[in-house]
Amino acid sequence: MSLPHAILTALLEKPSSGLELTRRFDKSIGFFWSATHQQIYRELGRLEQSGLIRSCPQPPSRGQRKEYEVLPAGRTALADWIADPQDPKPVREPMVLRIRAAAAVGGRGLAEELGRHLELHVRQLAEYLEIERHDFPAERLAAGGERLALQHRVLRAGIGMEEYWVEWLRGTLAVLGD
Amino acid sequence: MSLPHAILTALLEKPSSGLELTRRFDKSIGFFWSATHQQIYRELGRLEQSGLIRSCPQPPSRGQRKEYEVLPAGRTALADWIADPQDPKPVREPMVLRIRAAAAVGGRGLAEELGRHLELHVRQLAEYLEIERHDFPAERLAAGGERLALQHRVLRAGIGMEEYWVEWLRGTLAVLGD
């Protein structure tokens, strides 16, 4: 049940049309919650039906831009969801699965894949660090309040995740390279 | 397309019935690829249909135990899958999403959730470290070959993941506790 709340958050940050939301999911929001435009349009319909958001008054026809904004009920629903107990989702890591399979049938061709993934994660890490340098310099963090600090924690989650993968992939490549 | 290959790997390690597989997915395999018994039975049927596994000769009736083993075609399919290029899946981290939502509408009640998750991850990390101490002592790792080293990398993935969460949750709690 995270997608509707991801959309509510995005709309609170800035009222948007479906396509604008899709673009933002491809960028910053997508760093920790991805979604396609089909998912987003469907969910926008449901959220409007439930009275959590509304589209601005003009009644647009099919190919027309439709801007949504969050209603008070939507803000309340989001605040409730934040504090709601939810267990961490069970893990599903295909790459780790491949290593276990390689332990069973041999790892021919796996090193290339590990190297390719390593490069992808190195690149993503560099992108995150660049954002951090640009948006969260030390003096701004010292001056800013909790809101800024939380936004920084979101970015830090991405940085830690990529560092984790980079280190793990390097270590695993070292084993295969023996 | 990971579940069938997870099952092939598990069956190569040891031929099993559906329920036995389910138990192993609840334990070691489930640390990085979870699956319910319904998924497993469905997939066993498909794998048998495709000629990648077979159930042992006795034709069992409904409530009867049915043991599966991997056929040569299944082993080949698994080896192919290991080297097949697959991009990392887009990330979906509900907890990070909640932090971003908290930055927008305030984090009331979130600290409890963060603390609860922290405890869960601390416990999981301790479990992994205990397995490492028991199954991968330094002298065994030095003597063992690539197979053992790869199995260790699988466990190391779990350890690194939990360490990452523990550190991130502690840092985020520190922000909220200000």
Next chain:
DNA sequence: AGCTACATGTAAAGGGTTACATGATTTT
């Protein structure tokens, strides 16, 4: 008038989750 980009949507297929159903075996 045709082309391209923008914008919203529909359809179908597959995986995952939850709840339930049924047969066989063991225990009391």
Next chain:
DNA sequence: AAAATCATGTAACCCTTTACATGTAGCT
């Protein structure tokens, strides 16, 4: 004989993914 447990399976629902369809606006 009844109950509990083991074991396999069905059904319905939701989410995600992929491919396709349709309408609008601006430009040449």
